Amino acid sequence: MITVEQKKIEEINTMTKDYSCLLVLGCEMCAAISFAGGKRQVAELAAAIRLSRKGSGEEGEVFEESVARQCEPEFIDLVKDKVADCDAVLSLACGAGVQLMAERFSDKVLLPGCNTTFLGVTEELGVWSERCVGCGSCVLDKTAGLCPIARCSKQLLNGPCGGSMKGKCEISKDVDCVWQLIIDRLSRVNQLDKLEEIFPVKDWTPAGHGGPRKLVREDLKS
Amino acid sequence: MRKSNKSSANYPPCKYACPILTDVREYVQLIAERKFTDAFASIRRQNPLPRVCGRICTHPCETACKRGQVEEPIAIASLKRFAADGLWADQYKAALAIESTGHKVAIVGSGPAGLAVAHDLALLGHSVTIFEALPVAGGMLRVGVPEYRLPKDVVAAEIEAIVALGVEVKTGVKIGKDIKLSKLSEQGFQAVFLAIGAHKDRKLGIAGEDELEGVVSAVSFLRAVNLGESPQVGKQVAVVGGGNTAIDSARSLLRMGAKVVSVVYRRSKEEMPAAEEEIEEAIHEGVKMAYLTSPVKIFGEDGRVSALKCIKNELGKPDAGGRRRPEPVSGSEFSLDVDMVVCAVGQAPESSLFADELKLSETGERIYVEASGSLATSLPAIFAGGDAVTGPATAIEAIAAGKQAAVSIDLYLRSKELPSVEKDKREETQALPSTVIERTRSFSRPSKINLSVDDRLKGFDEVEACLSEDRATQEALRCLHCYLGAKVDEERCISCLTCVRACPLGVPTVSKMGEISIDSFACQACGICVLECPVQAIDIDLDSRAKIFKQMETAMAGVQGQRPLIVGFFDFHGNFGAGDIESLRRDYPNIVPVMVFGVRRIDTVDIFKAFALGADGVFIARCPSDNDPFLEITDRIDRRVSYAGRLLEACGKKKEQLDICNMPKEGLVEKEWVDALIGKIKGMS
Ligand SMILES: Cc1cc2nc3c(=O)[nH]c(=O)nc-3n(C[C@H](O)[C@H](O)[C@H](O)COP(=O)(O)OP(=O)(O)OC[C@H]3O[C@@H](n4cnc5c(N)ncnc54)[C@H](O)[C@@H]3O)c2cc1C
Ligand code: SF4
Ligand code: SF4
Numbered sequence: 001m002i003t004v005e006q007k008k009i010e011e012i013n014t015m016t017k018d019y020s021c022l023l024v025l026g027c028e029m030c031a032a033i034s035f036a037g038g039k040r041q042v043a044e045l046a047a048a049i050r051l052s053r054k055g056s057g058e059e060g061e062v063f064e065e066s067v068a069r070q071c072e073p074e075f076i077d078l079v080k081d082k083v084a085d086c087d088a089v090l091s092l093a094c095g096a097g098v099q100l101m102a103e104r105f106s107d108k109v110l111l112p113g114c115n116t117t118f119l120g121v122t123e124e125l126g127v128w129s130e131r132c133v134g135c136g137s138c139v140l141d142k143t144a145g146l147c148p149i150a151r152c153s154k155q156l157l158n159g160p161c162g163g164s165m166k167g168k169c170e171i172s173k174d175v176d177c178v179w180q181l182i183i184d185r186l187s188r189v190n191q192l193d194k195l196e197e198i199f200p201v202k203d204w205t206p207a208g209h210g211g212p213r214k215l216v217r218e219d220l221k222s
Numbered sequence: 223m224r225k226s227n228k229s230s231a232n233y234p235p236c237k238y239a240c241p242i243l244t245d246v247r248e249y250v251q252l253i254a255e256r257k258f259t260d261a262f263a264s265i266r267r268q269n270p271l272p273r274v275c276g277r278i279c280t281h282p283c284e285t286a287c288k289r290g291q292v293e294e295p296i297a298i299a300s301l302k303r304f305a306a307d308g309l310w311a312d313q314y315k316a317a318l319a320i321e322s323t324g325h326k327v328a329i330v331g332s333g334p335a336g337l338a339v340a341h342d343l344a345l346l347g348h349s350v351t352i353f354e355a356l357p358v359a360g361g362m363l364r365v366g367v368p369e370y371r372l373p374k375d376v377v378a379a380e381i382e383a384i385v386a387l388g389v390e391v392k393t394g395v396k397i398g399k400d401i402k403l404s405k406l407s408e409q410g411f412q413a414v415f416l417a418i419g420a421h422k423d424r425k426l427g428i429a430g431e432d433e434l435e436g437v438v439s440a441v442s443f444l445r446a447v448n449l450g451e452s453p454q455v456g457k458q459v460a461v462v463g464g465g466n467t468a469i470d471s472a473r474s475l476l477r478m479g480a481k482v483v484s485v486v487y488r489r490s491k492e493e494m495p496a497a498e499e500e501i502e503e504a505i506h507e508g509v510k511m512a513y514l515t516s517p518v519k520i521f522g523e524d525g526r527v528s529a530l531k532c533i534k535n536e537l538g539k540p541d542a543g544g545r546r547r548p549e550p551v552s553g554s555e556f557s558l559d560v561d562m563v564v565c566a567v568g569q570a571p572e573s574s575l576f577a578d579e580l581k582l583s584e585t586g587e588r589i590y591v592e593a594s595g596s597l598a599t600s601l602p603a604i605f606a607g608g609d610a611v612t613g614p615a616t617a618i619e620a621i622a623a624g625k626q627a628a629v630s631i632d633l634y635l636r637s638k639e640l641p642s643v644e645k646d647k648r649e650e651t652q653a654l655p656s657t658v659i660e661r662t663r664s665f666s667r668p669s670k671i672n673l674s675v676d677d678r679l680k681g682f683d684e685v686e687a688c689l690s691e692d693r694a695t696q697e698a699l700r701c702l703h704c705y706l707g708a709k710v711d712e713e714r715c716i717s718c719l720t721c722v723r724a725c726p727l728g729v730p731t732v733s734k735m736g737e738i739s740i741d742s743f744a745c746q747a748c749g750i751c752v753l754e755c756p757v758q759a760i761d762i763d764l765d766s767r768a769k770i771f772k773q774m775e776t777a778m779a780g781v782q783g784q785r786p787l788i789v790g791f792f793d794f795h796g797n798f799g800a801g802d803i804e805s806l807r808r809d810y811p812n813i814v815p816v817m818v819f820g821v822r823r824i825d826t827v828d829i830f831k832a833f834a835l836g837a838d839g840v841f842i843a844r845c846p847s848d849n850d851p852f853l854e855i856t857d858r859i860d861r862r863v864s865y866a867g868r869l870l871e872a873c874g875k876k877k878e879q880l881d882i883c884n885m886p887k888e889g890l891v892e893k894e895w896v897d898a899l900i901g902k903i904k905g906m907s
Contacts, residue, residue, distance in 0.1 A: 008872065032718060033756065037756075040756050040827070043827050047826075051833055051834065051870075055873065
């Protein structure tokens with residue numbers, strides 16, 4: 001999933017202060033699973049904004065709404081009336097959602113309530129970690145299912161650097177050296193020989209370095 | 223999972239086990255909230271004899287109680303007595319029908335069955351007359367159960383409340399003898415309910431029984447005692463039988479001056495039909511138990527009982543009823559020196575008076591009723607129920623029969639039709655998963671406070687004391703809130719797994735395709751998942767978010783103008799006592815207490831709501847951690863409050879305005895703590 005994190009309330013207050021009538025719009029998929037964009041977080045944030053505004057004397061109105069996913073046009077069309085009635089929308093989706101909203105409602109002010117963080121997994125309730133950067137050409141078959149691009153601080157493809165110590169990355173003892181993990185896992189599955197194959201220079205075009213990416217399925221599109 | 227059929231659909235096991243489907247969960251919860259008047263009203267609406275049942279009911283609800291799977295069931299009957307004995311009970315007003323129907327109903331017998339039908343029919347607007355053969359009303363409650371378990375004035379007060387509804391009680395009239403059954407219709411009665419009970423003792427069927435002086439039947443002995451006739455008792459007495467009647471006779475004999483009382487029972491203690499508690503109390507008072515013993519012959523001297531010859535038994539194969547059959551051991555005969563023998567081997571209805579008019583059961587003594595459950599007898603307009611139909615049973619079953627009869631008779635009077643009553647299939651209580659049991663904190667059931675044996679044996683004073691307010695509320699807080707817990711709205715759920723991860727009991731489960739199920743029997747309504755669910759897909763019946771909001775709004779509306787205004791969320795599980803909330807209100811009119819079943823259910827949004835409603839400060843008063851029914855969640859409350867605190871500060875509030883307070887060992891909150899909090903809030907620049 002895509003993890004997102006709500007922005008600090010101070011930043012949100014600054015961003016939204018000029019818009020008297022504000023719509024806080026939740027996104028009930030990844031953002032909700034990240035505890036940033038579900039109905040509960042919408043309620044909490046709206047209450048916080050109201051309280052801050054009460055303190056500053058300019059209350060205005062703060063409305064609450066949520067849709068299943070802001071990255072789908074059909075869902076966001078369902079709230080167009082609510083959007084029309086406000087001065088600005090504070091979207092609690094990832095960057096993709098905010099942008100589709102902005103495209104769809106071209107004359108409305110769209111504000112991001114969250115920072116999009118990464119593609120990752122849930123470790124436990126309230127803890128997520130990064131696993132994938134969306135490089136567009138997966139190498140996990142060669143690296144025992146562990147991604148050196150997402151999880152090596154230097155994105156090294158051919159083994160660890162000299163800073164790998166006791167399984168930890170030199171940038172912090174809280175960060176696992178993914179190359180240590182790869183080597184451990186390769187030996188467990190009896191594939192250490194895979195390391196002998198040298199990665200060629202990686203083509204970063206599918207990773208977005210060749211300009212914005214687009215995915216088209218000819219068989220499906222109309 | 224339990225199949226949902228009409229009668230069991232999400233009924234808590236206590237309610238489901240009760241013959242009159244008492245809403246036990248509701249009144250227990252009201253007691254926990256210290257709403258005693260409401261608790262009594264909840265009981266009284268369904269049960270016309272709450273003070274009686276609070277004392278002598280066999281409480282099948284307790285047997286079914288889910289708490290019993292963790293340690294011991296909730297003391298439901300004691301809580302009922304507590305709710306019914308308090309002064310607040312006098313405020314109850316039954317909802318009488320506005321207009322009289324003009325129909326007249328005769329009820330024969332004033333035991334619990336007769337009283338219950340009279341009560342319900344009177345409420346429906348019918349004119350009711352009870353005919354009672356004895357000089358006093360109350361049936362076995364008055365002339366069977368001894369006073370040390372059920373004082374006369376308690377029974378009298380219950381009857382008075384029923385009489386107050388306009389029911390007429392005519393004592394000293396034996397229907398079938400003084401007035402023929404068939405004559406009742408000539409007197410204008412359009413329906414009759416026969417609730418004559420089972421007052422005829424069965425015989426032992428052994429030599430010496432009929433001719434010797436000193437052989438008495440238990441029912442007539444207890445009746446004489448209860449009517450104040452001070453019957454003569456022997457010095458050494460054998461009571462034959464193993465039911466409550468036997469135990470009640472034995473314990474009464476000790477109180478009447480008998481020196482040695484032995485209960486002679488043919489099977490072992492395990493098979494004894496008397497309530498275990500009663501057996502224990504009897505032994506405690508000095509009654510001797512001769513288990514696996516049958517009487518063979520009564521010997522006499524000068525026409526008086528002098529000894530009881532007995533034989534020892536061993537248990538053989540189970541009989542049709544599933545109890546192992548006692549088989550005599552040859553050569554094991556022995557004699558008990560006694561001067562009195564009390565026979566308590568079962569009773570049957572005295573139905574011979576009606577035998578020529580009414581069909582009786584196949585065994586010939588019980589009154590026959592139709593299988594439909596309507597309680598209609600073989601004659602039109604005549605209904606019957608209670609012990610007269612079932613044989614000796616229990617007070618609550620008799621009350622249930624009375625209530626059913628009221629429904630049948632009412633329908634019959636209005637339309638000449640009879641209901642067909644769906645027999646509800648009573649299922650076993652579902653088993654709690656062992657993980658849930660392990661993670662549920664145990665709390666002990668209050669031990670009984672009983673009279674000392676010396677004081678008991680001086681007379682017939684009531685043995686058991688009523689629970690105090692504080693003990694009753696603590697006990698009610700042990701309730702596990704069956705079926706008041708979490709319910710997922712499948713349409714809103716996004717399968718985020720938060721509930722699965724957050725539940726302290728591990729109740730929610732998920733399928734491969736992400737479908738969440740919350741076993742509503744295993745859930746104990748802690749409320750954690752309700753608040754953590756990011757999309758608010760979970761609702762709860764116990765202290766729903768809407769209810770907490772509402773409580774806050776109502777309370778805040780009453781105190782605007784007080785400054786600084788502080789909302790305190792208090793946990794019912796704190797060790798506070800009677801009057802503590804009132805004294806808080808008096809001493810601190812600016813503090814708004816919001817009472818909840820666990821402050822773990824207070825969310826950031828609730829705290830913000832308090833400020834939005836005008837509070838200057840909020841505190842969360844959590845109960846001592848030993849009192850919290852859920853283990854290891856204290857941390858969670860700390861973390862949530864500090865999260866809310868940071869957010870509040872970012873919104874321009876001061877950190878002094880939100881605090882956590884640990885409720886003290888006694889009372890709601892320590893004054894010094896509150897004063898300091900108020901001081902801090904006042905001192906904010
Ligand atoms: C000693 C003893 C202890 C018990 N302890 C318990 C206990 O702890 N818990 C519990 O739940 N149950 C207990 N029971 C059982 C309980 O009391 C009975 O199940 C219940 O009272 C039956 O109610 P009823 O209305 O059917 O009959 P009863 O209570 O027996 O009332 C029948 C009434 O009808 C009257 N009557 C009979 N014939 C006529 C007539 N022809 N005309 C007019 N009136 C008539 C009788 O005098 C009597 O007053 C006990 C019973 C006994 C005997
Ligand atoms: S926490 Fe809510 S959304 Fe998440 S799985 Fe449970 S019910 Fe569904
Ligand atoms: S209410 Fe509490 S006990 Fe019930 S499922 Fe939710 S978290 Fe578990």
